[in-house]
Amino acid sequence: MTAQLTDTDRAHLRRCVDLAREALDDGDEPFGSLLVDATGAVRFEDRNRVKGGDQTRHPELEIARWAAAHLSPEERAAAVVYTSxxxxxxxxxAHAWVGLGRIVYAASSEQLTAWRREWGLAPGPVAALPxxxxxxxxxxxxxxxxLSDEIRALHARLAGVTT
Known part of the structure; x- marks a missing residue:
């Protein structure tokens, strides 16, 4: 679902892409996310950490866990999660169960699925639902x-394909 994004949204997404690159440079999958409160302050950020074998170490899940432990229900509802x-x-x-607010993403699951298919890769073990x-x-x-071309390039690098 494409919606009009603000310059602030794009700046936060830029940081997410930088975190995704950091993850890839560290041998992990290229995903990065941050949690921004109602005042615009970044409260938590993380990147994928699945390379150790725990495939649940997604930054979005870590954000939900952190928010549940550190923010009131009202603060969670007013927060925005940005993600690559x-x-x-x-x-x-997890996002819904914890009661977090808006999600803004740079690349869709549909895009990532199409790129993987184009590169001849098998689909992931979980359905890529919106x-x-x-x-x-x-x-x-x-x-x-x-940000589409940049994110595509990160995922291509992970897959070992030239685009």
């Missing part, structure tokens, strides 16, 4: 076209 890639079903569910199929009450915005 649209939440997977696990992270979408956030609102799992968490219909969560407002979402994305993808952000200006």
């Amino acid at each position: 890639g649209e939440h997977c079903p696990m992270c979408s569910a 956030i609102q199929a799992v968490a219909p009450g969560v407002p979402v915005a994305g993808p952000e076209a200006s």
